[in-house]
Amino acid sequence: MSAQNNFTNWIINHDSSKLFIALYIGLSVFLSIFISLFWLVAVVLVHFAFEIISNRYRKMSWLETWKESAHELKLDFVLVLFALWLAVYIDMIFGVAGIGAGARGVAQAGARFAGWQRIIRGVLLSVDDVFQVIKSVFKYKKRNANKNKKITPELSDNDEEKKGGSSRVLDIILNVVGILFILLLLFSPFITDKTIAEVFNILANDLHPFPR
Numbered sequence: 001m002s003a004q005n006n007f008t009n010w011i012i013n014h015d016s017s018k019l020f021i022a023l024y025i026g027l028s029v030f031l032s033i034f035i036s037l038f039w040l041v042a043v044v045l046v047h048f049a050f051e052i053i054s055n056r057y058r059k060m061s062w063l064e065t066w067k068e069s070a071h072e073l074k075l076d077f078v079l080v081l082f083a084l085w086l087a088v089y090i091d092m093i094f095g096v097a098g099i100g101a102g103a104r105g106v107a108q109a110g111a112r113f114a115g116w117q118r119i120i121r122g123v124l125l126s127v128d129d130v131f132q133v134i135k136s137v138f139k140y141k142k143r144n145a146n147k148n149k150k151i152t153p154e155l156s157d158n159d160e161e162k163k164g165g166s167s168r169v170l171d172i173i174l175n176v177v178g179i180l181f182i183l184l185l186l187f188s189p190f191i192t193d194k195t196i197a198e199v200f201n202i203l204a205n206d207l208h209p210f211p212r
Helices: 002-012 018-034 038-057 062-072 074-093 103-148 153-186 196-206
Strands: none
Touching: 002 038, 018 038, 038 062, 038 074, 062 074, 074 153, 074 196
């Protein structure tokens, strides 16, 4: 029972857990780069489940829980959309679609650009992970500060106003970027030279648990 309680507490306070941060960074980067994008989605969904459990423990309503959990992982969701967009558009970006080589040359080019896709994805995952660490440190310091000292109403209001302003700007940016990636994915058959079936095939391959 004690072990179960410890695990529950670990999930509730996962944002301040060094073990969780290490696992989240290590698994999301390693599995998604060296196996498939499926594992990035899986890790993000596990994190989303942890956020839901944590927020419900804090007596939030179900609507507040879903909104707050989605807000906390908005950057992660946008990263997943970017990775899917990259999978569909990378050959267009690097000009592979215009190569007039034989089948062997096209295969070699495909392997080369698949490598570039993994590198780009890895860099962006690392950037996302840096933000995750900064966010976790900020939450940890804020929690300790609230425990150790009383904040004056004036300072609290000013801090909340500044935090709210920067948070709204970041939300707008992430919303716009996320919608843009969704639209680019939906209209990819009209923008690229790929058919709808080819786009679905690319996404299915990238979202398969193991490379085919």
